[in-house]
Amino acid sequence: MKPIAKSAKLANVGYDIRGPVLDKARQMEEEGQKIIKLNIGNVAAFGLMPPDEIVQDMIRNLPSQTAAGYTDSKGLFAPRKAVVHYTQEKKIAGVTVDDVYLGNGASELIAMSMNALLDTGDEVLIPAPDYPLHTAVVSLSGGTPVHYRCDEGSGWLPDLDDIRAKVSSRTKAIVVINPNNPTGALYPVDLLQDIVEIARRHQLIIFADEIYDKTLYDGAVHTSIASLAEDVLCVTYNGLSKNYRSCGYRAGWMVVSGPKRHARDYIEGLNMLASMRLCANTPGQLAIQTALGGYQSIKDLVAPGGRLCRQRDLAYDMLSQIPGVSVVKPQAALYMFPRLDPKLYPIADDQQFAYDLLAEEKVLIVQGTGFNWPQPDHFRLVFLPNSDDLTEAIGRIDRFLAHYRKR
Numbered sequence: 495m496k497p498i499a500k501s502a503k504l505a506n507v508g509y510d511i512r513g514p515v516l517d518k519a520r521q522m523e524e525e526g527q528k529i530i531k532l533n534i535g536n537v538a539a540f541g542l543m544p545p546d547e548i549v550q551d552m553i554r555n556l557p558s559q560t561a562a563g564y565t566d567s568k569g570l571f572a573p574r575k576a577v578v579h580y581t582q583e584k585k586i587a588g589v590t591v592d593d594v595y596l597g598n599g600a601s602e603l604i605a606m607s608m609n610a611l612l613d614t615g616d617e618v619l620i621p622a623p624d625y626p627l628h629t630a631v632v633s634l635s636g637g638t639p640v641h642y643r644c645d646e647g648s649g650w651l652p653d654l655d656d657i658r659a660k661v662s663s664r665t666k667a668i669v670v671i672n673p674n675n676p677t678g679a680l681y682p683v684d685l686l687q688d689i690v691e692i693a694r695r696h697q698l699i700i701f702a703d704e705i706y707d708k709t710l711y712d713g714a715v716h717t718s719i720a721s722l723a724e725d726v727l728c729v730t731y732n733g734l735s736k737n738y739r740s741c742g743y744r745a746g747w748m749v750v751s752g753p754k755r756h757a758r759d760y761i762e763g764l765n766m767l768a769s770m771r772l773c774a775n776t777p778g779q780l781a782i783q784t785a786l787g788g789y790q791s792i793k794d795l796v797a798p799g800g801r802l803c804r805q806r807d808l809a810y811d812m813l814s815q816i817p818g819v820s821v822v823k824p825q826a827a828l829y830m831f832p833r834l835d836p837k838l839y840p841i842a843d844d845q846q847f848a849y850d851l852l853a854e855e856k857v858l859i860v861q862g863t864g865f866n867w868p869q870p871d872h873f874r875l876v877f878l879p880n881s882d883d884l885t886e887a888i889g890r891i892d893r894f895l896a897h898y899r900k901r
């Protein structure tokens with residue numbers, strides 16, 4: 495029989511967060527081994543459940559939604575209106591219900607908005623390191639991802655000179671992930687203003703992924719880049735997966751703001767793609783309405799002494815004490831992106847490094863190159879496990895690295 499091959503479109507598409515190292519971990523689990531997983535920001539897997547109010551509303555709403563069937567392609571009116579109110583709180587000007595699209599998670603909308611825009615060879619500026627979905631969907635849409643550097647020495651902030659140097663006549667857009675996955679960086683207002691200025695000058699769309707905008711530590715405040723860019727077309731993504739610990743409900747949204755009249759054709763494309771997938775799941779849509787109605791429970795987890803804040807501090811302190819490991823303390827989100835000094839850890843292939851750590855210590859991390867970081871000298875971990883598991887996991891990483899140094 496003729497072998498069945500994947501499409502050529504997938505040649506440059508990757509998503510290592512759920513890649514071959516995870517497959518290996520699954521196989522080990524099937525064999526009865528216990529793995530400590532520091533690989534995925536799946537909050538529910540660590541006992542961080544959605545707020546009860548959201549669950550109860552969902553149960554209550556389910557019978558009537560079952561009868562209602564498909565919704566408008568952009569979503570139900572009331573949750574979209576709740577998103578409009580949210581944009582008002584975030585000071586994003588001029589958003590109406592018509593500018594709001596609900597999706598099966600932000601992921602679906604990120605793919606939709608790139609697909610509607612890109613032709614073969616169009617370039618999109620994407621941070622390195624990045625949340626790799628952005629790079630993957632730009633490639634899948636026929637575009638070319640061009641990575642701009644984030645600077646570890648300045649707390650992983652985007653390097654503006656590198657962005658300026660990488661703008662070309664083919665550049666259509668810039669992706670800004672703030673708060674950032676995988677680094678945990680939160681961007682200051684003046685830096686966001688500088689990015690807006692670059693976008694303004696070169697007529698780029700800003701794609702703003704702000705899914706962690708409430709997962710903030712140390713009293714930090716988040717500014718939506720769209721609130722600084724009334725005259726620049728912005729597409730802002732958000733959702734319930736992280737801030738409301740509801741990732742299984744697949745509830746996300748996307749807001750188009752700025753000079754929409756100049757983007758009529760693009761918006762027509764977005765509307766068509768939204769129609770083609772009919773609508774987002776309705777229980778998830780209604781959960782958005784409940785969540786944005788005021789429930790703010792992430793606050794307790796990220797406040798000083800709260801579970802996530804304690805775990806961040808613990809992971810940061812433990813990692814910082816390992817010889818040759820340095821890490822920027824996250825101001826936001828659920829992740830750290832530690833550096834392994836290449837003098838002590840001469841890693842040639844960081845996927846192999848992740849395999850070896852898994853095999854020797856049964857700890858699962860994701861290698862840094864999986865986030866489009868160009869050198870094999872970083873890895874990402876989530877600090878979601880409780881303090882005991884986190885202490886055990888980082889202790890094992892420490893032991894593994896001690897062996898590695900002696901190789």
Ligand code: PLP
Pocket residue numbers: 535598599600601602625671674675703705732733734735741744745746
């Ligand atoms: N954007 C970032 C930066 C993420 O880290 C994630 C998930 O980890 C997503 C988007 C996907 O969000 P959703 O669950 O809404 O699809």
